[in-house]
Amino acid sequence: MNPHVAAVASPPIPEARSWAARYDGRHGPLLDLTQAVPGYPPHPDLVRHLSGAAGEPGSYSYGHITGDLALRESYAAEVSSLYGGRVDADEVAITTGANMASFAITLLLARAGDAVALPTPWYFNHQMNARLLSIDILPIPCRPETGFVPDPAEAERLLDDRVRALLLVTPNNPTGAVYPPDVIAGFADLCRRRGIMLVVDETYRDFRAADAGRPHALFAGPWQDHVIQLYSFSKSYCVPGFRAGAIVAGAALMPDLTKILDCLQICAPRVGQAGLAWAIDALRPWRDENRGVMNRRAEACRHAFAAAEGWRVDAQGAYFAYLRHPFPGRTSWQVAEELAAERGIVTLPGAAFGPGQENHLRLAFANVDERMIADAARRLDGFELAEASTAD
Numbered sequence: 001m002n003p004h005v006a007a008v009a010s011p012p013i014p015e016a017r018s019w020a021a022r023y024d025g026r027h028g029p030l031l032d033l034t035q036a037v038p039g040y041p042p043h044p045d046l047v048r049h050l051s052g053a054a055g056e057p058g059s060y061s062y063g064h065i066t067g068d069l070a071l072r073e074s075y076a077a078e079v080s081s082l083y084g085g086r087v088d089a090d091e092v093a094i095t096t097g098a099n100m101a102s103f104a105i106t107l108l109l110a111r112a113g114d115a116v117a118l119p120t121p122w123y124f125n126h127q128m129n130a131r132l133l134s135i136d137i138l139p140i141p142c143r144p145e146t147g148f149v150p151d152p153a154e155a156e157r158l159l160d161d162r163v164r165a166l167l168l169v170t171p172n173n174p175t176g177a178v179y180p181p182d183v184i185a186g187f188a189d190l191c192r193r194r195g196i197m198l199v200v201d202e203t204y205r206d207f208r209a210a211d212a213g214r215p216h217a218l219f220a221g222p223w224q225d226h227v228i229q230l231y232s233f234s235k236s237y238c239v240p241g242f243r244a245g246a247i248v249a250g251a252a253l254m255p256d257l258t259k260i261l262d263c264l265q266i267c268a269p270r271v272g273q274a275g276l277a278w279a280i281d282a283l284r285p286w287r288d289e290n291r292g293v294m295n296r297r298a299e300a301c302r303h304a305f306a307a308a309e310g311w312r313v314d315a316q317g318a319y320f321a322y323l324r325h326p327f328p329g330r331t332s333w334q335v336a337e338e339l340a341a342e343r344g345i346v347t348l349p350g351a352a353f354g355p356g357q358e359n360h361l362r363l364a365f366a367n368v369d370e371r372m373i374a375d376a377a378r379r380l381d382g383f384e385l386a387e388a389s390t391a392d
Helices: 012-022 044-054 069-083 098-109 124-132 152-158 181-194 251-264 270-282 284-306 332-343 370-378
Strands: 092-095 115-120 136-141 163-169 197-201 227-232 245-248 312-316 320-324 360-364
Touching: 012 332, 044 270, 069 092, 069 245, 069 270, 092 098, 092 251, 098 124, 098 163, 098 197, 098 227, 098 245, 098 251, 115 124, 115 152, 124 136, 136 152, 152 181, 163 181, 181 197, 270 284, 284 312, 284 320, 284 370, 332 360
Parallel strands: 115 136, 115 163, 163 197, 197 227
Antiparallel strands: 092 245, 227 245, 312 320, 320 360
């Protein structure tokens, strides 16, 4: 067995859910806040389009390695409109989910012994992708006092010659923080000057506040030599099971990216691509409604946990809240495990997202309504950790 694979930590969600088996139900139904999944079904018209596509003979044949043209054209047009720039269909690749997009881009940009820079806390799959490929991680610290928004100037002081790419997630997973456009622009300028690639994962872009404005202006000017965007259709269209993601990258990168995608996927699943090519334009009003649903749940989360004595939401945004627990000296794994077993609230420990995160838990609130969010906050009243053992 490859020892580099064995050395990579396992995904934390299955372990966190296993703790819930010890919960006896005394505080009410189990509240699973571990995974970012939509808390409502896909639009019925999208379901009909997907069903229709499943009956088309062409859906059962291979498609283009970088995705079917209809979806690439539709997504390129949306990106161009949203960011006020120009992205062409030959600068879009459709992937079998955004996690595959991240793995492919990591493999494209760096080799064993190189490094990628990740703000901490990081999305654990981005870190896992790099370590599976024997690529090192350069942490860029983010702090509660700045809302967990990274600083381009601090990142520049930390970068070394091994770093081949810098990866941002905005809105962020795990903190929910939305990076301001000037911060994103600062990182893009840094990467352009250093001759490395800025990779911006915008999986949760469609759940930013309605009045937030343009996420950034990177595509409004020359971008192809220093910017790559990652995106997921799973959350915005409620189709995580169809595994559809996207990469926006300069056309010069596509031949080598195609080599990687041919080995990983041959082509992305075609039924989902057919439905999404229609949905991007047709379901804009529905997506806006869902943005409102998520924004209301975020506000409910902010309000509910503000009343929980000793607990504090240090950052929050689309889909996630980053909750500081009141047990200094105890690990986030201990807190999360006992919270699941004793109170039926299943969260992810901050330490799953990188070094220096022991004081926090990640709450994924998208799949619970406002009433359940309030219930989760109420269950924190009187919660105490068991005495630490000598092994702790």
